[in-house]
Amino acid sequence: MYAAAQNHHHQMNRYWEEELETMSRPALEKLQLERLKTTFAYAARSPYYKQLFGKLNLTVDSFGHIDDIRKIPFTTKEDLRANYPYGLVALPLQESVRLHSSSGTTGNPTVIFHSQHDLDSWSNLVARCLYSVGVRDTDVFQNTSGYGMFTGGLGFQYGAERLGCLTIPAAAGNSRRQIKFMQDFGTTTVHAIPSYAIRLADVFEEMGLDPHRDTRLKTLVIGAEPHTEEQRRRIEELLGVRAFNSFGMSEMSGPGVAFECEYQTGLHLWEDAFYLEIIHPDTLEPLPDGEIGELVLTSLDRRAMPILRYRTRDLTRILPGDCPCRRVHRRIDRVKGRTDDMFIIKGCNIFPMQIEKILLQTPEVGNNYMITLDTVDHSDEMLIEVELKDLFTDDYGRLENLAKSLRHRIRDEVLVAPRIKLAESGSLPQSEGKAVRVRDLRNNK
Amino acid sequence: MTTIRQLSIFLENKSGRLQEVLEALGNEKINITALTIADTSEYGILRLIVSDPENGYKLLKNRGFSVNLTDVLSLSVSHEAGSLAKVLKKFSEEKLSVEYMYAFSLGEKAVIVLRTDNRPKAFEIIERNNFTLISEDEIKNL
Ligand SMILES: [Zn+2]
Numbered sequence A: 001m002y003a004a005a006q007n008h009h010h011q012m013n014r015y016w017e018e019e020l021e022t023m024s025r026p027a028l029e030k031l032q033l034e035r036l037k038t039t040f041a042y043a044a045r046s047p048y049y050k051q052l053f054g055k056l057n058l059t060v061d062s063f064g065h066i067d068d069i070r071k072i073p074f075t076t077k078e079d080l081r082a083n084y085p086y087g088l089v090a091l092p093l094q095e096s097v098r099l100h101s102s103s104g105t106t107g108n109p110t111v112i113f114h115s116q117h118d119l120d121s122w123s124n125l126v127a128r129c130l131y132s133v134g135v136r137d138t139d140v141f142q143n144t145s146g147y148g149m150f151t152g153g154l155g156f157q158y159g160a161e162r163l164g165c166l167t168i169p170a171a172a173g174n175s176r177r178q179i180k181f182m183q184d185f186g187t188t189t190v191h192a193i194p195s196y197a198i199r200l201a202d203v204f205e206e207m208g209l210d211p212h213r214d215t216r217l218k219t220l221v222i223g224a225e226p227h228t229e230e231q232r233r234r235i236e237e238l239l240g241v242r243a244f245n246s247f248g249m250s251e252m253s254g255p256g257v258a259f260e261c262e263y264q265t266g267l268h269l270w271e272d273a274f275y276l277e278i279i280h281p282d283t284l285e286p287l288p289d290g291e292i293g294e295l296v297l298t299s300l301d302r303r304a305m306p307i308l309r310y311r312t313r314d315l316t317r318i319l320p321g322d323c324p325c326r327r328v329h330r331r332i333d334r335v336k337g338r339t340d341d342m343f344i345i346k347g348c349n350i351f352p353m354q355i356e357k358i359l360l361q362t363p364e365v366g367n368n369y370m371i372t373l374d375t376v377d378h379s380d381e382m383l384i385e386v387e388l389k390d391l392f393t394d395d396y397g398r399l400e401n402l403a404k405s406l407r408h409r410i411r412d413e414v415l416v417a418p419r420i421k422l423a424e425s426g427s428l429p430q431s432e433g434k435a436v437r438v439r440d441l442r443n444n445k
Numbered sequence B: 001m002t003t004i005r006q007l008s009i010f011l012e013n014k015s016g017r018l019q020e021v022l023e024a025l026g027n028e029k030i031n032i033t034a035l036t037i038a039d040t041s042e043y044g045i046l047r048l049i050v051s052d053p054e055n056g057y058k059l060l061k062n063r064g065f066s067v068n069l070t071d072v073l074s075l076s077v078s079h080e081a082g083s084l085a086k087v088l089k090k091f092s093e094e095k096l097s098v099e100y101m102y103a104f105s106l107g108e109k110a111v112i113v114l115r116t117d118n119r120p121k122a123f124e125i126i127e128r129n130n131f132t133l134i135s136e137d138e139i140k141n142l
Helices: A018-022 A025-043 A047-056 A066-071 A077-082 A116-132 A151-163 A175-185 A194-206 A229-239 A352-360 A396-414 B017-027 B053-062 B083-093 B119-128 B136-141
Strands: A096-102 A110-115 A140-143 A166-168 A189-192 A219-223 A242-249 A254-260 A267-269 A274-279 A293-299 A310-316 A343-345 A348-350 A365-376 A379-388 A419-423 A438-440 B004-012 B032-039 B043-050 B066-078 B098-106 B109-116
Touching: A025 A047, A025 A066, A025 A293, A077 A110, A096 A116, A096 A151, A110 A116, A116 A151, A116 A254, A140 A151, A140 A175, A151 A166, A151 A189, A151 A254, A166 A175, A175 A194, A189 A194, A194 A219, A194 A229, A219 A229, A229 A242, A242 A267, A343 A365, A348 A352, A352 A365, A352 A396, A379 A396, A396 A419, B004 B017, B004 B053, B004 B109, B004 B136, B017 B032, B017 B043, B017 B053, B032 B098, B043 B053, B053 B066, B066 B083, B066 B119, B083 B098, B083 B109, B083 B119, B109 B119
Parallel strands: A140 A166, A140 A189, A189 A219, A219 A242, A365 A438, A379 A419
Antiparallel strands: A096 A110, A242 A254, A254 A267, A274 A293, A293 A310, A343 A348, A365 A379, B004 B043, B004 B066, B032 B043, B066 B109, B098 B109
């Protein structure tokens, strides 16, 4: 069934599934339409979608072109929670072979059911991702992801096995043991969240080891945690690897939704398996390529629990233009934040990540910041507090120039000029974790 | 020609921070010879001449302060009316750009501390007018 089965024996080809990866766009859209119809037919068997489609008089015949997908309403995280646990399950339960669940901090968790077909399809996509960055069956793949319910564990495990790698389910934690595995088994490829990759570099140093010299590491797969281009470069330098961005979410199975190719210019989203839309988070209208909005995904190859037009709450954009690798699948930018983080001031949509990016390029200031929106003299004002990393001068003029330069560069990025306030180092909430970065004190929010 | 090192500390305008600096230095028996604060509406820069600038710097940095060790010039003049004015007059006549300046008295002496980005010119004026530069050791022993 899978072209991959042949690749398995001679992994010389550049593509895991050449036809599916390099077909023309019209051919891809035709495939998407076919798969949408199949997905629709499965979804219509679930209590939730059955009722919804019935209300809207939607049938398989409603879809003559892939754009007709817009006839289907969005599905939200709240819909998944409200229909917990079986409301979106489309196959008799005996055909499900696994479930994954993401912990909800409030209310019901979201649970995703998988049939054997779904797991095969998912593993194949993860294998395709790894293959696209040069991982082959001769590689040794070590997964430092948590296993259990977290999809980064089993998702990569099955994907790397599918590709044919010797796969080490090292799971999370115990850094010294991780490093011992890397040395003893000649690990070449590691999957880790970015902060853990940096932590590993520290532990190498504590152990008196140099990853460049003392390991065979060459590829790192990083994801599941927001990070910047600067952090990626740092990981590459520290560990002597090339690091590739991975994107996925449990609602769309897990990892294997989008992945960077060898050119590291954005993440190819596998459009044969997912239908991709970027919408304005307020108007819900589709946005042109290049504009940042909310990512909406439809699973096109899942049977136990298809999810249609799922509002992911992740903010990203479609990168215009073609990739030198010739894959037809369009690229998305690394996630710019969550719709929950976005704010609007003076008519401009602003994401904290945009401001963070400028700060990271400014060596005089740290990475912590606080944005306060307030009404001053009947007009909205954005105040940004940043920490002075070191007092690089004791001259006021130069401190004022630093503030002025930040003000201009942020204005160029987000189109609203902020007021900059310099703060002592360590005085603002830490940049890691889920610190509150935006305070809105305006009269009419 | 000699300069002395001054501790410059960035302080937000909120209560208690100055106190923390002084206590941190006091606990390590670092004496403060001179203290001045220049501030705007949002932040201030505290400038200190201390007995052990190097350890003072490390100590404050470890405590998370934004701190800088700045080279400044220090002149001693006799502690009598008009002597300070005489020195300042020379500098302004020669159009030396002075970023900031402060003065304090130590026993018989008055001490001027100043920061300029044109140090060679400052040294030249000092030499030509027989002003007395003082070193870190001399400040400690005054
Ligand atoms: Zn590519």
